[in-house]
Amino acid sequence: MTRTVLRIDSSARRTGSITRDLTDRILDHLAPETVITRDLTDAIPQIDEDWVMANFTPSADRNAGQQDRLALSDALIDEITRADTLVIGLPIYNFSVPTALKAWIDQIARAGVTFQYTADGPKGLLEGKRAIFAVASGGTEVGTDIDYATGYLRHIMGFIGITDVQIVHADRMAVEPEATLEAAHAQVAALAA
Numbered sequence: 001m002t003r004t005v006l007r008i009d010s011s012a013r014r015t016g017s018i019t020r021d022l023t024d025r026i027l028d029h030l031a032p033e034t035v036i037t038r039d040l041t042d043a044i045p046q047i048d049e050d051w052v053m054a055n056f057t058p059s060a061d062r063n064a065g066q067q068d069r070l071a072l073s074d075a076l077i078d079e080i081t082r083a084d085t086l087v088i089g090l091p092i093y094n095f096s097v098p099t100a101l102k103a104w105i106d107q108i109a110r111a112g113v114t115f116q117y118t119a120d121g122p123k124g125l126l127e128g129k130r131a132i133f134a135v136a137s138g139g140t141e142v143g144t145d146i147d148y149a150t151g152y153l154r155h156i157m158g159f160i161g162i163t164d165v166q167i168v169h170a171d172r173m174a175v176e177p178e179a180t181l182e183a184a185h186a187q188v189a190a191l192a193a
Contacts (some may be wrong), residue, residue: 007089022131025188087134124158170184
């Protein structure tokens, strides 16, 4: 049973969004006890030199300004840590992820916090979680050579330790909207709760 879901919306559209609708349906299907919501249209700042310097300063040595600079990142990581399942609304914009989602990724992929470097390469530290991507696109088919979004996000999830990834997709909305939505709704119904 899913206890806590972190819902991440990255569509620029607050109304009429296919990914937001699919995410609603996934949450209804999973019926979690708790939902943590993060809407990325409420701007996540880009990382900058001050953020990088704070991040690479050992936590015990960070000054108050550096701690403040990483406070949002810490809060975003805490949301992931508390969740059993991440449900990520993923519209495909120009074959890739929205910039708002990339800004979130940059904030949560932190060495020593969500992954660590080992002699065998990076190891994710957020194991034992599940991620479900609610994907929509006009014509970019999921899993094809021009889909740079789902493979990238799957890689990022694995990088931080989340390897149980499922994809619900409505990926031909400009071509066959009714059939595409019907198929996506069937995918939601088939998800293990």
